[in-house]
Amino acid sequence: MPGKYFPHVSVSNFDKGVHFTMYFCFTITLLWSTYFHEWKNAAIKSFFIAALFGFSMEIIQLLTFEFAHRYFEWWDVFSNSTGAFVSAVFIEFVLKEKSIFKVRK
Secondary structure (H helix, E strand, O other), X not given: XXXXXXXXXXXXXXXXXXXXXXXXXXXXXXXXXXXXXXXXXXXXXXXXXXXXXXXXXXXXXXXXXXXHOOOOOHHHHHXXXXXXXXXXXHHHHHHOOOHHHXXXX
16 A cells, blocks of 8 residues: 555654564564474575565565555565574574474474
8 A cells, every 4th residue: 555645653764663563573473383294494494485475575676666556675684684693593593492483393
C-alpha cells in the first residue's frame, strides 16, 4: 500500500526498527518450521532465506515505483538483514540449548 495513505510518524527512522522487528520474527518463524524438518545449519539457511526475501521485496519496490509509490532503500535492506541475523544468532547460541530448538537425533 502506498505510504501516502498512512499517517506520518515523526520519529526519525522509526520504520527501520519495524523492519528489524519484522525480519527478526520472520526468521524465528523460519527456524521454527525448519526444526520440524531437521535441517542442518537451519539458522544459516533461515538467515539467508529471510535476507534474500527482504532484498527481493526492495527490488520489487524499485521496479514498481510508478504504480505503488514505494521506494527502494538500502537502509531497509540493512535493517531486514540485521533483524534476520540477530534472530539467527539468538537461536543458534541462546535458545538452541533449550529443548524447544534442539535437533532431534
